[in-house]
Amino acid sequence: MTDQDEMCPCGSGKPFEECCKQEYDRANATREKIKQAMSDPKKAQELKELLKNANKGD
Ligand SMILES: [Zn+2]
Numbered sequence: 001m002t003d004q005d006e007m008c009p010c011g012s013g014k015p016f017e018e019c020c021k022q023e024y025d026r027a028n029a030t031r032e033k034i035k036q037a038m039s040d041p042k043k044a045q046e047l048k049e050l051l052k053n054a055n056k057g058d
Contacts, residue, residue: 008019016024037043 006016008014008016008021010020012019034047037047
């Protein structure tokens with residue numbers, strides 16, 4: 001098995017490193033930020049308000 005041949009799961013036929021890795025890293029960073037925010041009661045409250053407002057949209 002060679003890691004460098006690892007194809008991206010999106011089906012583009014490109015190596016993961018050259019395709020969706022950036023998106024993947026960004027998604028992970030976002031999740032990490034949310035996790036940090038949720039461990040801070042004040043930020044968690046802000047986040048809740050934001051999500052509540054976002055859902056009011058329609
Ligand atoms: Zn991809």
